[in-house]
Amino acid sequence: xxxxxxxxxxxxxxxxxxxxxxxxxxxxxxxxxxxxxxxxxxxxxxxxxxxxxxxxxxxxxxxxxxxxxxxxxxxxxxxxxxxxxxxxxxxxxxxxxxxxxxxxxxxxxxxxxxxxxxxxxxxxxxxxxxxxxxxxxxxxxxxxxxxxxxxxxxxxxxxxxxxxxxxxxxxxxxxxxxxxxxxxxxxxxxxxxxxxxxxxxxxxxxxxxxxxxxxxxxxxxxxxxxxxxxxxxxxxxxxxxxxxxxxxxxxxxxxxxxxxxxxxxxxxxxxxxxxxxxxxxxxxxxxxxxxxxxxxxxxxxxxxxxxxxxxxxxxxxxxxxxxxxxxxxxxxxxxxxxxxxxxxxxxxxxxxxxxxxxxxxxxxxxxxxxxxxxxx
Numbered sequence: 001x002x003x004x005x006x007x008x009x010x011x012x013x014x015x016x017x018x019x020x021x022x023x024x025x026x027x028x029x030x031x032x033x034x035x036x037x038x039x040x041x042x043x044x045x046x047x048x049x050x051x052x053x054x055x056x057x058x059x060x061x062x063x064x065x066x067x068x069x070x071x072x073x074x075x076x077x078x079x080x081x082x083x084x085x086x087x088x089x090x091x092x093x094x095x096x097x098x099x100x101x102x103x104x105x106x107x108x109x110x111x112x113x114x115x116x117x118x119x120x121x122x123x124x125x126x127x128x129x130x131x132x133x134x135x136x137x138x139x140x141x142x143x144x145x146x147x148x149x150x151x152x153x154x155x156x157x158x159x160x161x162x163x164x165x166x167x168x169x170x171x172x173x174x175x176x177x178x179x180x181x182x183x184x185x186x187x188x189x190x191x192x193x194x195x196x197x198x199x200x201x202x203x204x205x206x207x208x209x210x211x212x213x214x215x216x217x218x219x220x221x222x223x224x225x226x227x228x229x230x231x232x233x234x235x236x237x238x239x240x241x242x243x244x245x246x247x248x249x250x251x252x253x254x255x256x257x258x259x260x261x262x263x264x265x266x267x268x269x270x271x272x273x274x275x276x277x278x279x280x281x282x283x284x285x286x287x288x289x290x291x292x293x294x295x296x297x298x299x300x301x302x303x304x305x306x307x308x309x310x311x312x313x314x315x316x317x318x319x320x321x322x323x324x325x326x327x328x329x330x331x332x333x334x335x336x337x338x339x340x341x342x343x344x345x346x347x348x349x350x351x352x353x354x355x356x357x358x359x360x361x362x363x364x365x366x367x368x369x370x371x372x373x374x375x376x
Contacts, residue, residue, distance in 0.1 A: 006030045006087045008126075010069050010119060011094030013050045015203035016134065016192055019254045020094060021047075022054045025061055027258075032084055034067045034074055034095070042066070053202050069095050069115035074122060084122070090130040090261075093119045098205055100160040100323045112165035116172055123182050131173070131184040132261055137246065137274045139167040139188065140332035149188070149270045149338045159326045177268055185266040189253045190274035190334060196249035196351045199364035207245070208365055210324045211288060213317065215369050218294055231294045236314055237285075237321075239299040239328025244278035246334060247353050255348045256339060263342060271342060274334040279353040281328060287355055291362040299328065 007024055011017030012033040025031055035043040044064035051059070065084070067075035076084065097104070097111035116133070123131045140147035141156040141163050152171055158164040176182045193208075194201035201208065221231050253273045260266050281299055289297050310318065318325060336350075343349070351357065 004028050004030070005089040006032065007090055007092060008032045008034070008084055008088045008122075009092040009094065010034045010115075011096065011134070012047050012064075014094060014096075014098075015201070015205065016189065016250065016253060017094035018050045018054050018202065019250050020092065020257065021062075022051060022056045023254050023258055024092075025051075025056055025058070028061065030061045030063075030087075032063045032065060032087065034065050034069065034076075036068050037066055050202075069093075069118055070110050072118055072121075074118055081122075085125050085127075088126045089128055090132060091119065091123050091126065092132045092134070094134045096134075096166070098162065100162045102161060105161040108161045109165050109168075112162070113168045113172070116169035120172060120176050120182065124176070129182045131182050132257070133170070133173045133184055133186045134257075135170050135186050135188045135270075136163070136166050137188040137190040137272050137334045138163050138332070139170055140334070141167065143332040144330060145333070146335050147272075147332045148335045149272050160323065183267050185261060185268070186270040187253075187257045187260070188270065188272050188274070188334075190246035190248050190272070190278075192250050192253055193247050194249065194361050194364060195251050196357070197251070199357075199360035199362075201250070201361075201365060204365070207247070207284075207324075210321060211292070211362060211365055212369065213320050214288075214292055214294065214297070215366065217313070217317065218292060229293070232296045233294050233313075234296045234311075235317060236298055236300045236304055236310075237328065238302065238305070238318065238325050239281055240301065240330060241282035241299050242280060243328065243330045244280050245284065245327060246274050246278040246331060247284075248273060248275050248350060252348065252350045256343055256350075259346055259348055260339070260342045266342065269338065271339040272334045272336045273339055274336050275350050275353065276336050276340065277352050278331075278333070283355070284353065284358050287358040288362045291359060291366055 007029050009021060009031055012021045013035055021031055033047055035047050037043045038046055043066040047064045048059060065076055065080050097108045099108055123129055141158040143156045152174060153167060173184050177184045191206050218231055256273050260271055
C-alpha cells in the first residue's frame with residue numbers, strides 16, 4: 001500500500017479535480033483543498049457537495065481553505081499559509097478557467113497564467129517543492145503534425161485563448177523546473193468525457209455542450225411532433241468526417257495520473273493522457289444523432305455554404321457552437337508513448353471509443369437531460 005500523503009490541491013470543484021480528489025481521499029491521503037466560496041455558500045460546503053456527487057461519503061481527511069488562485073498568495077491568511085507550507089508533501093494544480101471565448105481573454109490569462117504563477121510561488125516554499133500540474137494536450141494548438149510529450153512551444157498558433165494560456169502556464173512550470181526551483185510532473189489530458197463503465201459525467205463541457213445544443217433544438221421540434229419518432233433536421237455542420245476528436249474517459253485520466261505520480265521516474269516528465277486511437281467524426285456524430293433520434297445532420301466543408309447559403313438554423317447553431325467547430329475541422333495528433341510506457345505493467349488502459357461506448361456516454365447524458373426538472 002502506498003504511503004499516505006498530505007496533498008494541497010486546487011480545482012476540487014471541477015470535473016477532473018473532483019474525481020482526482022475523490023481518488024486521493026479513497027487512498028487515505030489527507031487533502032488540503034483551495035476553493036472559492038460562492039454567494040451565501042462557504043467554500044467547504046461547495047467542495048463537499050461536488051465530492052458527494054462523485055461518490056465521496058467520508059470527509060474526515062479533507063480540509064478546505066477559502067482562497068483564489070488568481071490572487072497573490074492564493075488569498076490565504078498568514079496562518080493558513082504556514083499550515084499549508086508546513087504540512088504539504090505535494091501540490092496538485094488542477095484549477096483553470098475553461099472558457100474559450102476571445103472576449104474572456106483577460107480573465108482566462110488571469111486564472112490560467114496568473115493562477116499558475118501564484119501556485120508556483122507556494123510550491124517553491126514547500127519542503128519537497130513537488131508539483132503535479134494538470135495541463136491539456138491542446139496546448140499543441142493548430143499543429144497538424146504529431147505533438148510529442150517532450151514539446152511545448154514549437155511556434156504553433158492557437159485556436160483560442162484557452163490553448164494559448166495553458167501553453168504559457170506550462171512554459172512557466174518548465175522554466176521553474178529547469179532552474180531547480182520545483183520538481184514537477186505535467187499531465188496533458190485530451191477531451192475528458194464520462195466514466196468508461198457507466199458513461200456518467202458530472203460536469204457538462206466540451207462535447208456535452210454540443211449534444212445539449214442539438215438536444216435543445218430538437219426539444220422545440222418535438223413539442224410540435226409528440227409521436228416520439230425520428231426527427232428530420234436538415235443541418236449542415238462545418239467539419240470533416242475523416243478528422244478526429246480525441247476522447248478519454250475520466251477514470252482513465254485519473255487512474256493514469258495517480259499511478260504515474262507514484263513513480264519517482266515521473267519527476268521532470270510530461271505525459272499525454274490522450275487516447276492512442278482518436279475517434280473519427282464520422283463515427284461519433286452519427287451515433288450521437290441516433291441516440292438523440294434525429295437524422296439529416298451532416299458534416300460538410302466550406303464549399304457547401306458557398307453553393308447554398310446557411311439557413312437561419314445553421315447560422316444560429318454555428319454561432320452557438322463556434323468553439324466546437326474549431327475542432328471538427330481537424331485537431332493535432334498526440335504521441336502518448338511516454339504515458340503508455342509508464343502504465344505498461346499496470347491494468348490501466350485507455351478504452352477505445354466504440355459504438356457501444358458512444359451509446360453509453362451519449363445515452364447517459366440524454367437521459368439526464370430528459371429527466372431533469374424543466375426550467376420554466
